[in-house]
Structures are given as C-alpha cells and as structure tokens.
Amino acid sequence: MSKWVLKGLQTGIKTTSYPGREELASGVSPGLPGGKKEPGDEALPVISRCPTHSLRQAEQQILLDYRRCIHCFRCVRGVQGALDWNSGYEWAGSIRTNDDTTPKLGKAFGRSLNILFVDGGACGACLSELEQINKPFYNIHRLGFFITPTPREADILLVAGPVTDHMEFSVQKAFAAMPTPKRVLAVGACALSGGIFGTSFASAGGVPKLIRVDVGVPGCPPPPLAIIHGLLLAVSRKPPASLTFSGSVDGRKNS
C-alpha cells in the first residue's frame, strides 16, 4: 500500500487555485461567443446560422442568449463577420430575480454545501464535466462542497439534461424531497433551454419548465470551472454573470 502513498506524494498538488486566483492554463474552457458590436450587413447570415436561435439583433449589436448556446461554433467558423470569442469560464447567472430577493443560499452555506445531482437526460459530456469537479484538478471539497446521493441531506439540486419525459416525475420528486432552504442549479444548455433537443414529446425543454431554477450555468458542456462558479454564486461567494449578452448599460436580465 505504501507505494500508492508515495505515488500520491510524488505527483504533488494539481488543484487549481480558483477562486483564489484566476486559472490561466490553456484548455480549461472552450469560451463563449461574445456578441458583436456593429456587425453591419453580415449580421443576418450569422444570426441565421445559429441552430438554437440564441442570437438576435438589437440596434447596432448582436445579442446573445447564453442559455441557448450549444457550442456548435457556427457563428465563428467559416462565416463572414464572425462573432467575437470570449475565453473565460465565469458564466453562471441568476435566474430568479423577479419575486425573490435572495436567489442564493445564505452565507451559512458558504463553506458547507451538500449537492444532489439528478440526471435529467444529459448526454455524457455534462456528466463528465460534473465528475471532474470532484477530481484532483478542481476538488470542490476544499471549498466545502460535498456530493450526497440523497435529497434529504441536500441543499442544492444540480440538474443536467433537458429533462426527458420519463425523468420528469423523478426530478420533481427529488426536489420535493429536499428540505428547505433549497436551491436549484441548472447545468448546461440542455437544462436551461432544452439545447439542441428543445421541447418535444420526449423532452421538456429545460428545467425551468418544471421546477423553479435559481442559478444557471450555460455551455455545452460548461467546463468544471464554470460549474464551480455556479456553486460559488449560489452561496454568494462570487458575483453572477449575465446569462444573456446585452452589452448595453442597462444589463437587463431575462428570466
């Protein structure tokens, strides 16, 4: 057994220092499109290329609804007037801001959060990224976040996938089984808007159609750092990003 201990010690610390410091290694995030100011005539062709209609034009810019972006790169590859591309990973945003003034869990959960994950029909990519948050590079335990398999102990519910017809009942049951206070974090484009699967006979078109969602992490799939940002947002340790790129000053958030 000692050889495993030695191996572990030899390997050293691989964990990122986020949220203490920004993570600058290459390849940690695919980035998101950044809209474009003054696109001119090339706007319409670019907008029409988006398969999930997450682009629209308003005044002199192209606006983005990140909840729909599925990382197909059609707006940046092989097209005139390609959109700007933002690297970075702090993508999570609040969803419910209308009626509830505290969408996030209080400070009490800041360093002790129990997470329940329910798979509402996610493809393997979101699941794989979620599994990484427990692995050496990201290690959410150092932040005080833990995964639990039972809703009775959970404070926050992570849902990935468009919530298929067969899983609707289970997702709602899991949410109902959690004791208050509880929050919901929708992970990925599918969970926020149905992704490429949209609304159909087999897919609800996103978690907000079933239960109230508090925080959303866009991306297809969102990288582990974005998911961690979402969790930190949920416990008020990090500020939110906008789920829709407005670029303009009023920064209106759509729910």
Added chain:
Amino acid sequence: MERLLHDTVSLNNLSEEIALRWPEQVRVNPDLQNGLCRMECEASVLTEVCSWLFSKMGYSFASLIVEEEPAEFSLRYIFYGDLENGQVHILYRILKTKATVPSISHFVHAADWHEREAEDLFGLVFEDHPRLGDFVLHEEWPEGVNPMRTDFDASKLYVHREVNPYWRPVRIVQAPGAFMMPIGPIYSDFAESAHFLLETVGEDVIRTIPRFFYKYRGVEKIAEGRTIDEVLLLAERFSGTSAFAHSLAFCQAVEEISRVEVPPRAGALRIFLAELERLRHHIASIAGICGSTALAVATSQASILEEELLRLCCALTGHRYLFGLNTPGGVVMDFSNEALRKLEDTIQGLFKKLEELKKMLSFSSSFLDRLEEVGTVSLESGVSYGLVGPIARASGITRDLRRVLPYSGYEKVEFIIPCEQEGDGYARLRILFSEAKQSANIISQVASSLPPGPILPPPFAVPRGAALGWAEAPKGATFHWVRTAEDGRVVRYRVTPPSFTNWHGFHLAAEDFAFQDFPIIMATFGLSNAESDR
C-alpha cells in the same frame, strides 16, 4: 484469438449459396464493389435466412432499421462479417394491414432489443417474442401510441397518461421470499438515470432486471425533417463522450449518399482525432473502475491524465470534447503538422504515466481481487448477444470495425486488436489499457505521416438516398442509417450505438453476484445510458 468463420465464404459465393437454398423466397442483389449484398426476403424464410447467416456463416448482427412508408413498413436487417465477407442487408416489407412480423430473436438474440424497440416505437408486433412491451415507453404511456409513426406529433409534450395500479415489473426468480432490490433512477453521486431491479432471496443477487430509456430524448424522431447540418449537431450531442465517433459515422453515411470523396488529409485528421477521443475515453473508464473499487490514489492518477487530455483537446480544437469538428466531406478545422507533432509528444508523455499506473495496478492484489472473476461474460454469450467493443474483446470476440469495415484510411494504419479470454472485470481493464496503447501508437503514426492537401472537398449537394455509416466508437461498433429526401433533409435517422448493444448483455455479467460488486460490474462495463437511450 480471431473468431474463425465456419466456411470460407466470400460475398460472391454467398449470393450463390442463398440463391441455391431459397430460390423463390429470397431475391439477391449483390453490390460487390461496395462490399455489400442486398436481398429481399419473404416472411416464411426470414428467420431461417437470418439464423443461417448468424450461426452458420458467422455474420454479426448490426442493426434493425424500421422505416414507415405510406402503405407498408420496411424492415432492414444489417449483418456484417470480416473484410472479405462484407455486409448483408436483408429487406423485409410488411403491409400495414398485416398483424405480425416474424421474430428472429430466438436465433439471433442480438436482435431482441431492436425488436422490442420497434414494437414500442412503431407498434409492430413480433410473433413469438416473449417479452414485448415496457421497453422504451414506460408503463404509464397508453397502448397504441407509437412516437415513431408519421402521424405522431413529436413537437409537443404528450400529456395523456394511463396509470395502471396493478402494473408490476417482470419477475424471473420464483422462490419463496424472493424480492427485488430497486436501484435508481436516482442513486449514486453522479450516476446516469437508469433503474435496476436486483432479484435476490437475501444473499446473492440472482438476476438483474434493468429498465432503461429514462433518458430517451427521441433523437431519431426529432431528426426527421431537419437539415443535415442540424442532424449532425444531434449526432454529436446525444452522447457527448463519444461525440467525434458518432459524428464521424453520421458524416460517412452522408458522404456515402452523396458519393463524395473525403480528402486524404481530412481522413488522416479524422483518425487522429478519433483516436484522441478513444484515448481520453478509455482513461476516463479506467478512472471509473479505480473509483468503483475506492482505490483513491489510482482514481486520482487516472483523473489527472483525463483532465490533461481534455485540456489538450480544448487547446488544439477549441472544445474539450471535440464538438464541431466533423462535417460531411471532411473536417472543419485544419491543424499545422508541428502542432500535431507537439501534441503527439505530449501524448506520449501522458501515455508513459498511464503505463506506470497500469504496472502499479497489476501489483495491487486487493484491487485485483475485486475485479478478477467478477462480472464474467462468456464467449458464447457474447457472440449470441452480439456484444461489441472492449467488453467483447475481453471475452474473446475480436471483431473491430476499423479492421473488418475499414473507414477513413484505417486500412493504412498498423495496429493490433487486443484480445483477452477471461471475460471478467480484470480482462476488461486490461483491454482498456491495451487499446489506449494502440491509440497512442496510431496517433504517433498519423502525426508523423500526415498527407498534405485540403480538408474539405468542393461543395456538394446531398441528393435523395439512403446509406449506412459506421465507426468504431470508444465503446464499440456504432451504425448510423440516414435516409434523405430530395431537398437534402433527413427523412429517417436510425442510430445503433454500442451501449445499446452492450447494455443488452449487461445482465449476463450481473447474475449470481454479491450485491457489493454491482458498482464494480457497472464500472468495468463502462456503458453510457445517454448513448443507449438516445
């Protein structure tokens, strides 16, 4: 050990043989240039022909494709063999007014789940099939509603439900005091949604009865009427961890329909990226196996390698899971040869660490104890269930699509297909390590001999037609059938992912075992419900 075929037969002989045996009932139409033999069969001999192909001629069953036409259903049975045996497509038509289709699963057991899926989604009844119903659509969907039929409106939620308070799951064990331990659909930390009923009389689990399709997103149905470009996105995203392989199979189907030639550089890049995905996928599976046995340091070691590979993929291509790279005809992005060689060096460095991990694991007796002789799948069962991929290779079945139906230039690449005989968890782990080694090897070969040239052919239109595309995905053989209309939109899209084939055989490994071995058997199989349920 290669599986020996019963007779040395080649495709020409095959058509002659069939014409001899069933002169009236089967119309053979060989297409030797494409290594294909099409035939149309009548109801009375369908089962015989399929069973003869499977048991006597040694063909493997790939897929059953059901297509609905105005007045009839056409069922296409796809078989494939080794290189010289090519593929056999058997077409069987049945009028919509007729009641039943003969079931071939008594003889070709690999077709079992295909027939059950067709029954649930199309409403076809297969004669003598002992277990129809409650497969894709669960018990609260009413009878007679079949989503894949053309008259079903797939764009809206289907709200009507029928709850039967007396519904019970199928039980196989009949012993006093037997009961079923339910697992899922929400169970472990990050497990995919699936339901297992473990039948037991208290000590060992005697039989596992899985219930899947909790993640059914109706990919085949929502693809109908969409453009090729949109369906390409679906092909990538229904199973994100094998996105490149599935998009490759889809693109090859479209290329076949359009009769377009993929430029050699694109082909070589496709091999490079596919093997990169395979390497990452296998390392993730190894991490999963170590995690299931709770060997924490080994899990961390494998996870570190996995994350490093994900970052390399992202740095090279812009996406960690290689989304958005394939397109019909070639690839979308080109990479400089130096960049690829540098990447290849890094990968060799990673691979050395993987080898170290393998050596350390092979000396950890407590780890091996939990894998050896656990979840054994025998060769005979594997053949009759038509298992594919690393799981099949661990039980002695060495059919690999890259060798028997080479695509994208694999015939020019040298690699071994590893094979083990025991069929237990440790054999599957060893196969994963060996295949990772082969992938690293192929990556080196390709990186050092990348042909120059374009990565896309000249623009082309997709005509009306239908073709089968395939690829050896990390989990095994996958087959994509695409039929297009005149305007280039997809009319029928049928995916047979390797997880679907292999989940069928999961219960063979999960029989008569101790309950605590269940997560380990699951991890050594390393299957994906997202891929299987589509």
Added chain:
Amino acid sequence: MMETGNFLVLFLSLCGIGVILSALFRDRKNPLILAWVASLAAIVILLASGKVLLSGQPFQVELWTLPFSGKLVLAMDRLSALFVFVTGLVFLPVSIFSAGYMPKYLGRYNLKTFGAFYHVLFGATVLVLVSGDILSFLLAWETASIFCYLLVNFEHDREDTTRAGFLMFAMSEAGTLAAAVALLLLVGASGALELRALRAGPAEVSQTLRWSVFLLSFFGFGVKAGLVPVNSWLPRAHPVAPGNVSAVLSGVIVNLGIYGIMRVNVDLLPVISAGPGLVVLLVGALSALVGVLYANIEHNLKTMLAHHTVEQMGIVTIGLGAGLVFVATGHPVIATIAFIAAVYHMTNHSLYKALLFMSAAWVDTTIGVRDMDRLGGLIKRMPWTAFFFLIGAISLVALPPFNGFVSEWLTLQVLLRSAELSSTGAKIVFALCGAGLALTAALAVTCFVKAFAMSFLGVGRSSEVAQAREAPRSMVAPMAMLAALCLLLGVLPTYVIPVLDEVVTPLTGTKAVDALVPPFFATSPQHQELSPEFAAEFHDLGAQTGQGFFPGRGLVVLHRGGEKNPVVFAMSTSYTLIVLVLLLGGTFVLVRGLTRARKVKRQPAWDGGVRRLLPEMTYTATAFSNPVRVVFDAIFRPSTVEDTKETVAEHFRTAIKNGRKEVHIVDRSVFHPIVEFMQSTSVLLGQMHSGSVNVYTAYVIISLIVVLIVQMLL
C-alpha cells in the same frame, strides 16, 4: 380472607360451573360465559396461591382414602403456589381474550365443547400442581394431557391439525409413561405414595436408582416442557391450535414439565452428584440453540413463536441444570440463585409468550395470513396490537428494563459462577453452555427484529393486509395487562426476588436474598446488622444511588466474595427505566422546543425517484434471515426441492425457480434413524413370515425345545 382450602373449593366449583354452563348455553353466548367464569376462576386461584406464596403457610388437605393406594392428598407448598400463580396470571387475560377471539369459529366448530374442555383443562392443570400424592398427580396429569390434546385438535377438519395433535398426544403419553415409571420407582424405594413421605424417603438409594429416576423423570417431563430431543411435537402443535389455546400451551402447559422436573429432582430426590446437573445443563443449552435457530428461519408467525418456546424452556433448564450442579457440589447459595433465575425466567416466559401468542392470534383472525412474507405495514392498522407485540418481543429478547432481561442476566451470572467449581470438566461444560446462551440471546434479537419489522412495519405485501383492523378493547385489554406485568416484573425485580427466594429456599435450604438484594439500603431494617466499613464500600460503589429520591430498592447484585470485594456484578432495571424515561423525555422536550418555530413537513420515504415503490421491492422475512440460514447451513441441511431455469429459445430466461425444504435436526438425527431402524428390523423380522405352515410348525417346536432346555438349566 378465606382459607386457601376454601379458595380451592371455590375454584374447582367454578370450573365445574363453567363446564355446565358451556354445555347449556348456545354457541353464540359461549365465549362470553367462558370469559366470565374462567376469569373469575383465575382470580380465585390467584388469590389462593398468592396467599400461600406471600404468607408462607403451606396448605394441605387429605381427601379420600382409596384402598391399596393410600390417601389422596392435595398440598400446596410455595413451589406449587408459584406455579399456580403463574397459571392464574396466564389464564386470566387469555380467558378475557377468548371472549373476542372464539366467535371466529362460530358455525364451523362446536364452541360448547371448547368451553367445557377449557374449564376442565384449567381445573386439571391446577390439580396437577396441587396434588400431594402420586396417584392424584398422575390422574390430574393424564386429564390435563387428554384435554390439552382435545383443545389443540379443535380444528379437527384440517389434516395438519389432526396430525400435529396426534403426534403431541403420542409423545405426551410416552413422556407420561416415563415419568410415571420414575415416580413408581421412587414409590417402590420409599414405600409410600404421598409426596411428603417420598421426600423423607429412604436413606439408602442406589446409584442406579438415582440415575434411572433422574433420566426417566427428566426426559419424561421434558416432553411436556419441550426439551430437545423430545420436542418434535411442540413446533407442530402450537401453531395449529386456536390462538388462545396456544397461549395456554406455551404459558402454562410447558410449565407443568418444569414443575415435574423440579419436583422430582430438586425436591423429592435431590441429586447428589454433578452428573445429572450437567446433563440437564447440556440439554437446556441445546434446546435453546436449536429452538432459536429454527425460529430464525421460520417465517410463519406462530411456528416461530413455538420455536421460541423451546428456546426459552431451554434457558429455564439451563438455570435448573446449573442449580443442580451447584447443589451437588456444595454451593447452596449459588444453587438457590440459579433456581431463582430458572423460576423467574419461567414466570417471565409465561407472561410474554402468552402476550405474543395473543397478538399473533389477532393478526391471524383479521387477516387470515400468518406468513410474515405476506404481512407488512400492520402498525398503521392495528397500532395497539403492534405496540404490545413489541413489548412482548422486547421482553423476550431480554432487553432492559423488561422482565426477560432480569432472568437472563441472572442465568448468565450463575453460569459465570462456574469459577467456583472444582472439576475442570464441569467448568468446560459451563463455559460452553454460557457461550451457547449468549449466542441464543443474539439470535433471538435477530429473529424478533425480523418478526416485528416484517409483520408490522414497512408496506403490506399482500392484498389481505387491507382487511386488518384494530382489535376490540376486550382483546387489547388482556394484552395490555400482560405487557404491564412484563414491565413491572422487569422494573421491580428487587421485590420479586425475595418472594422467589422464599419459594426456593425450602428446596436448597439456604437463603440467597442477601446475595441478590443486599440489605444495605438505608430504608432496610437489616442495615444495622452490617459492619459500617462493609456498607461504606458498597456506598462508595454507588449502591445508594438514587436512594434519596427513589425510596425503593433499585439494585440487584450478585454478591459473592468476602468483605474485601463485596460486589461482583450489579444491575438495576428500575434505574434504567428512570434514566430511559429522562433521556427520551428530555430529548423529546428539547426537540419540541427547538423546532417549535419551524414547520414540519411530512414526506414519503425517499426511494430513489421510482414512480411507485412496490411491495415486491421491499425486504422479505426470508431474505432477512438468509444469513442465519447460510451460516448455520450444517445444522439446517436444506434439501433442494426445485432448482430449475426455464428459458424460451435458449436465451430468453423466463423463470428461475428455487425451492428448499428443511427437516428439523431433531427429526433428522433422532427420530428418523429410530423409525428407519424399526422399519428395517420389522422387515428383517417379517422375513420370518414365510407363509409356509411347515416353517411355523418348526418355530413352535424350536421354541418349545428352548423353553424346556432353559427350564432344565434353572
């Protein structure tokens, strides 16, 4: 207060009235009559025996004098009084229970005969216990056996009932025969029929006679008590009897066996060597183990309880055996303690077994199902029955502060006292039996966790469960009565032990009460007798704890050794109860206080998100007990009845069928060989019947010649 004799007369007349009234009244009224008359009779007999028990005045009366047989004497000394008291304690609630229980047989069987037989059984049982001479003893014993059989065989239309009843009757007669021979041997040795004369007895009794009397009486009375290897009838007879009869069987009739053993081996002809005691000890340990093992794998509620009776009688016998060994080796105080433990356990067992059988009888009445694999969730429908079943179960598995704990604790302590023996062989036997007893206790807990959980908790496993409803008050009240007694006897052992001590002292000649309930509490009058240093040591050890606010005696100790080390072991169920109440109550108050401001949500149990958790997905009793089955496979040796796999077309597995059958180890190792031996001998002997007249003539001539030769030689 009436005289004991008058009480007895009243009791017997009440039994007689009961018989007459049962014959007169219609079936519909009969259960009520039975309940009233029998309860009255029980109360009378409780008063009678209570008087003797507490005041210590033995009662004796001579009835008639029969020619050639001497006088018929009725005598109740304290030993008999205790047994009669326990009988009354069981018969009282069971009779009340019968009022609500017997109507289920209306129309199917004759309730008049039941009433009559019931009263006769009651009377006969008491007569057995108070008979003062061998003849009346045997007469009453036979009457009790016969009427017991008649009651067990009440549902005579069913085949398993008649078979079980017949087996019980046959074995009972065999046992009676053996016991009668033992008693007659005694009579032969001392020349008188009356018990007091037998007690005085001849001075010289040969070793052979002693051993024969011991073995015959032990195994003869052991049949009634349900000891291995003569207990085959018990697990078969108890379940087929009507519920209230099962309660009487387990609570009263098996005690008759213990009474017989004690009377002969402790009172009339006390053992003088350790051998018999060791035999008793071993048989007791074996019974306990076998009983509890088979109880574990049994999932019929009543059969399981019957196996537990075997186990509990085994424990009583362990106490008896230890006592006999200590008497023989000259440790009278420990012997007394052992006998106290044995009779205490017997009393406790009668109480909680009757309680358990009554609950099981109610479950059987409403649902008609006794198989635990098909019950479940009953606590919601019959909460009181479930609660009292739980009390009975907790008492049986010897958890404080209930009564089973006290007697099992005392028994274990006595076994540990084997350190005082000199013979290594005896010590080894004691050690083995102690280990066996510990294992039994653990397995008993397993069994009852399974029994309670599978029957009452969880979700109902069959559709019949929907018919369950709560028992009427007339049936819940007797259960409550017994449960309260269980608690009382558990919490106040310090008051019960002196009474039992008085019972046992005449048998061993030494009082042990000082060793068990030491008189150094300030309130005790004997306190002044002890030297201050002695009492001070006790005080330092906390013996006075709680004395300020708990005025009664709280501790039971096993006080051995000299004044240097006064306390060896101590336990206090009364203090345990107080602490439990305080802790639970305190927690309850705390939780209520802390959560007053919060809303409490009630949600169904989390089941992994399945649409519906079906009964097929919950644990069964067979599954729960499977580990025991697997570990003790060598004892059970199940034979596989069915092990088939059905497939359609080679790959579609449609069914896997497994069936197991177990033959009881006693049947397998003792009775089947005997039966086979007798059968093979008969076959051998049958060859003599060749059918030819010539051969038969030859036999006649040969035997004639043999007789003549023998006569010539003698």
